Amino acid sequence: xxxxxxxxxxxxxxxxxxCMVRLLRSDTIADRIVALDALLVVVGAGIAxxxxxxxxxxxxxxxxxASLLGFVGTVTVARFIERRGT
Amino acid sequence: xTVVDAIAAVLLLAGAGLAVIAGIGLVRFDGLFARMHAxxxxxxxxxxxxxxxxxxxxxxxxxxxxxVLVLALQFVTAPIGAxxxxxxxxxxxxxxxxxxxxxxxxxxxxxxxxxx
Numbered sequence: 001x002x003x004x005x006x007x008x009x010x011x012x013x014x015x016x017x018x019c020m021v022r023l024l025r026s027d028t029i030a031d032r033i034v035a036l037d038a039l040l041v042v043v044g045a046g047i048a049x050x051x052x053x054x055x056x057x058x059x060x061x062x063x064x065x066a067s068l069l070g071f072v073g074t075v076t077v078a079r080f081i082e083r084r085g086t
Numbered sequence: 087x088t089v090v091d092a093i094a095a096v097l098l099l100a101g102a103g104l105a106v107i108a109g110i111g112l113v114r115f116d117g118l119f120a121r122m123h124a125x126x127x128x129x130x131x132x133x134x135x136x137x138x139x140x141x142x143x144x145x146x147x148x149x150x151x152x153x154v155l156v157l158a159l160q161f162v163t164a165p166i167g168a169x170x171x172x173x174x175x176x177x178x179x180x181x182x183x184x185x186x187x188x189x190x191x192x193x194x195x196x197x198x199x200x201x202x
Contacts, residue, residue: 001087001143004095008136011102015128018109022121030118030175037167038112038125041160042105045128045136048153049098052140057149063156071163078170082177 005053009046016042033077040070090142097139104132118175122168129164133157 019039026032044063051057087095104127111124137153144150176191 001091001095004098008098008102011099011106015102015105015109018106018113022109022112028118028175030171030178031121033171034118034122034125035112037129037171038108041129041133042109044156045101045105045133048133048136048140049102051149052094052098052143055143055145057144057146057152060144060149060152060156064152064159067156067159067163071159071167074167075170078167078174081171081174 002053005049008049009053012042012046012049016046029077029081033074037070037074040066094139094142097135097142101128101132101134101136101139104128104135108132119172122172126164126168129168130161133160 016039019035019042022035023032023039026035044066047059047063047066051060108124108128112121115121115124134157137157141150141153144153
């Protein structure tokens with residue numbers, strides 16, 4: 001099972017790196033917030049895989065907080081774009 | 087490796103694969119809406135697969151409850167967030183470049199920006 005979670009974490013790391021590429025290369029705020037959202041999902045999946053690796057669910061509390069904060073951030077930036085542009 | 091572990095492994099790997107595909111789509115697709123299309127797959131399906139795999143591995147019931155809670159929150163908030171970002175970008179003219187000038191919403195009255 002450790003080998004499986006290692007491969008999974010590696011795949012998630014690749015996905016996170018690709019999200020970072022989009023985050024750094026985009027030219028609008030909307031592109032960046034989409035990439036950040038995807039990055040948060042990847043990080044959340046990584047935390048869950050970490051719990052699956054150890055069988056210990058302590059860090060799953062972080063997931064609850066992070067997903068809620070991510071949603072609030074997305075809504076905030078979307079409203080900022082509507083008012084200020086790009 | 088038991089049968090449950092094998093199922094968990096398949097679910098985890100499938101979820102990670104979806105995340106990688108979304109990352110490739112984010113980098114290679116042109117335009118905001120195409121990228122949103124790619125990015126929203128792991129936000130629900132990928133996360134569901136990974137969490138189901140994790141639920142099979144963690145022992146305690148409250149860990150499973152937390153995963154279900156996060157999944158429910160994600161299923162509620164992900165479409166709302168994507169809708170808000172898409173609407174904001176559309177109002178700022180993202181559709182003109184994303185769809186080769188085709189804009190099916192052009193003849194509708196533009197929704198005025200929120201005042202609150």
